[in-house]
Amino acid sequence: MRDSEKEIVRSLPLFSSMCDDNLDAMLAGSFLQRFPTTVILFSESDLTDFLHVLVEGQVELFASTNNREGTMTLIKPIATFVLASALVDGAYQLSARTLEASQILMIPAENVRKAMREDPDFAQKAVLELAACYHGVVRAYKNIKLRTAVERLANYLLVQNRRQNTKGAITLPVEKRTLASMLGMTPENLSRAFSTLKPYGVAVEGAKIRLEKLDDLETLAKPSEFIDSH
């Protein structure tokens, strides 16, 4: 474990206030691993060996059943994933694959559970992090349960516009087929949803999207503070 990697971990709110000794103890046995793109990191039925920290690249968490598959969420650096699974010592519950070549710091789950038991401050941070994760899934659940495909796309575009802060000229951070899966539709349907949004000022050129009538798009999307990310 190099110092540079320790600094990466420390930059995360979850670990920011952990004392140095405890951090060293938790990182013992950890290692930074590089993965090529499109690699399965683990499957939902695997036992949770590691808490993962995505340092570079991009990772998709997905679920499959009965020959169907759906994206649950996308992970971008720098962030941990599968914290809940690592803390309870069970199966991952979700599968993961890289969407790009990625660097991932793997922290033994047992170390994380030990830290939770022995470092009250870390346990507290874990509570806050888990609560945030919980509300994140609740939002996603509301989104798919209460909105149509076109509305989900419209709201996604508005959120990206705020995040990328680039005045209506956004770039999709993932392939359209992955975006389709994340938004709970087929790639064909995503194409058609983009067409439907054309009258609302959505101009598509590959991964570059221009939003030329933000007001109209918002009227259609009806964004909600309690569904769309802050």
Add this chain to the structure above:
Amino acid sequence: MRDSEKEIVRSLPLFSSMCDDNLDAMLAGSFLQRFPTTVILFSESDLTDFLHVLVEGQVELFASTNNREGTMTLIKPIATFVLASALVDGAYQLSARTLEASQILMIPAENVRKAMREDPDFAQKAVLELAACYHGVVRAYKNIKLRTAVERLANYLLVQNRRQNTKGAITLPVEKRTLASMLGMTPENLSRAFSTLKPYGVAVEGAKIRLEKLDDLETLAKPSEFIDSH
């Protein structure tokens, strides 16, 4: 706060190992309140004043946006709800209403946050509880994203059959329109889904459902350990 109420709280894993002094401190300012049926307990935008413990009755957590509404989950005694919101000091994120006359123990959220900060053992329990809640929503999210309405109903019936442990003669614990909302469909569509399941041995008489061909139903439902409740 009477002793009987304290015993109720203590019966929950979340509080089982809390020392008596801390429990008393947390329960200071708590009160047991009775509500009639169909009462709104709070709305998603309300600030989280209380951690709720459903002692008797039944509660629905739901979300609404743009004139649509959907059941997120149903709470049955004895269980806490909105723990995540109580711990982070923000809005509830979900709305709640009683589905029956109910008794609810209201614990000031500030007390819960204080307990989390000062009682490491409680923080640990909260971590485990939150992780379980998180996985619960993930399951619900997978369920709606990867299954059709008929499949969701079929799996719901199989889960109820296991839980009620009554050899294929189950009783729906809620009105059908609520069940429809929980399964993410309209009441009309639920009716039709029951009709679709008739050839699979599902016989409906009001709230009484008989499952007469469990094997056929399972073949259709394709239950999954990582979607359906244990």
Add this chain to the structure above:
DNA sequence: CGACGATTTGAATAGGATCAATGGGAGTGG
């Protein structure tokens, strides 16, 4: 008994998925 809401059934419509075919890039190998 009468009123109200829940449930069911029917018909029409809308939202999405599937199947098929085509075009377009990116990467590979010659």
Add this chain to the structure above:
DNA sequence: CCACTCCCATTGATCCTATTCAAATCGTCG
């Protein structure tokens, strides 16, 4: 560098699922 291949994206046609609107039935409760 170019041709080839493969996969992504788009478009069209069709099918299926689910919602909406309407109406009838059923139960429950006052």
